[in-house]
Amino acid sequence: MTSESAIRESLPTGAVGRVQSVRMKGAVAILVVDAAGLTRPDAERLETEIRANVLRVDGVDDVRIALTAEKRERHIIAIGSGKGGVGKSTLTANLAVALAASGIRTGVVDADIYGPSQPTLLGTQDEKVVASADKVLTPTSSAFGVKTLSMGQLIEPGRAIAWRGPMVGGALTQLMEADWGDTEVLLVDLPPGTGDVQLTMLQKFRPSGAVVVSTPQDLALIDATRALDLFGQAKVPVLGLVENMAGYMCPHCGELSDPFGHGGAEAAAQALGHPFLGRIPLSIEIRLASDAGQPPAAQDTPQGEAFRAIAARIASVIRTVQAEGG
Ligand SMILES: Nc1ncnc2c1ncn2[C@@H]1O[C@H](COP(=O)(O)OP(=O)(O)OP(=O)(O)O)[C@@H](O)[C@H]1O
Ligand SMILES: [Mg+2]
Secondary structure, eight states: OHHHHHHHHHOOGGGTTTEEEEEEETTEEEEEEEOTTOOHHHHHHHHHHHHHHHHTSTTOOEEEEEEEOOOSOOEEEEEEOSSTTSSHHHHHHHHHHHHHHTTOOEEEEEOOSSSOOHHHHHTOTTOOOEEOTTOOEEOEEOTTSEEEEEHHHHSOTTOOOOOOHHHHHHHHHHHHTSOOTTOOEEEEEOOSSOSHHHHHHHHHHOOSEEEEEEOSSHHHHHHHHHHHHHHHHTTOOEEEEEEEEEEEEOTTTOOEEOTTOSOHHHHHHHHHTOOEEEEEEEOHHHHHHHHTTOOGGGSSSHHHHHHHHHHHHHHHHHHHHHHTTO
16 A cells, blocks of 8 residues: 555656556555547656656565556447337437547447448448457448448448347447547447347447437337337436438438428427437438438538538537536
8 A cells, every 4th residue: 555655746747737657566666647638748758757757666576567558438329219220320420420520539330230330321331350369359431530330341232131039148248348448439329229139239238328319200209219219218318319311301302301200309309308409301312412421510501501410410419528527
């Protein structure tokens, strides 16, 4: 005990607030040092100084220093819906692109093991996923500044997957516990539905927030309520609801019409006491650009603007949490 406090006292001023833990193992001092925000040479200089000082402490024969570049907190945000095909994956990819463009280091985990779509949406199908010797995966990076990992990159495209539950859990763990480096926000594209897989995933990885996607129809909204219940059960705070395919945007004149009505999700959000994050129009351009691996959020169009507006709302929630030291 005394040597641990002596070590803390010996630390150079540059290490103040950065040393996360000090432990003695026999005569070896083991320190974990947060190097977030430091350049590599600065981090190395700090490490050398710490080592020199700690070696002078009585009873210390050797020093082991682990530098972590990890922020104290990474925000994991799950994107879910009660019903399939409402646009979770499209929203996830575009939120990620918009968040990255606003300077937030963003990653995407495609948790849809059976129907991965992120490689197509972000155009990373051809990128190989690399695992290190200790089986830790390194995410690929897309042209839009977003890191991604997806089962779609681990299996051959088009191959049917008939995995059993425990294997799915194992695969997901590998994706979540990959080398995400200094990623600040990790968006998780959940598979459709509100079953056990989703609940386990939420309980195991404890996202800091969730976004629920719905289309405007009443039936889809009932499903959205189910998704809200799922997040409630897992004690994951709901950041808000997004209405997708709200109003049809005519590819010729840009006029909005309302095949499914719109505003249902906003009213539902209000009734259920959750924030409404915005709506994305039903637009053929969104589908075409998405299929081509060109996320609309990277384009200067009304559709792109719709995604960016939602991303900005999410970013402001994240910043508030960060400012509160959460
Ligand atoms: N706003 C939109 N306008 C036009 N097409 C859209 C829009 N949002 C999504 N789509 C299209 O709808 C289809 C389903 O979208 P997506 O794959 O994102 O849904 P999902 O909820 O992730 O589906 P799943 O439940 O199967 O995972 C895709 O072909 C996508 O391009
Ligand atoms: Mg999907």
